[in-house]
Amino acid sequence: MRTSPNNLNNAEIVYNYLKDKEAPLTAYELLNDLNCKGIVAPTTVYRALEKLLEAGLIHRIESLNAWKVCCETHNKNIPIFEICDDCGNVTEHLDASLTQSIKKLSKRTGFLPSKPILEIRGQCVDCNSNL
Numbered sequence: 001m002r003t004s005p006n007n008l009n010n011a012e013i014v015y016n017y018l019k020d021k022e023a024p025l026t027a028y029e030l031l032n033d034l035n036c037k038g039i040v041a042p043t044t045v046y047r048a049l050e051k052l053l054e055a056g057l058i059h060r061i062e063s064l065n066a067w068k069v070c071c072e073t074h075n076k077n078i079p080i081f082e083i084c085d086d087c088g089n090v091t092e093h094l095d096a097s098l099t100q101s102i103k104k105l106s107k108r109t110g111f112l113p114s115k116p117i118l119e120i121r122g123q124c125v126d127c128n129s130n131l
Contacts, residue, residue, distance in 0.1 A: 010045075011051040013037050013060070014030060015069070018030075021069075023066075024061045024068035025066055053067075061081055061090060079117055081119045087126065
């Protein structure tokens with residue numbers, strides 16, 4: 001599939017906007033926020049997100065149906081997201097030993113994971129200390 005310069009430009013606009021945001025954003029939040037930059041159609045946002053996801057530059061936070069910029073190169077480690085139910089903060093972690101445990105589990109059970117991502121919901125340290 002060939003990429004038009006306009007599509008690449010839209011992906012860059014979406015990526016640069018997401019880079020400046022702490023919290024993950026939904027596609028419709030991106031659409032609303034980037035309307036002033038000429039991104040006016042949901043399909044434009046979804047195509048840009050798809051390109052960025054395929055390039056490994058962003059993650060989809062499944063439980064929030066939102067996207068966030070990847071923190072670093074994973075080196076085949078499974079990303080773990082801590083999601084604060086109070087403030088909405090999402091933190092990405094990588095843990096090689098947990099990744100190995102998950103791979104061993106999958107091998108033992110014969111399961112072939114296609115998108116191994118872990119999401120942990122609860123309270124961040126800031127919200128937890130306010131109790």
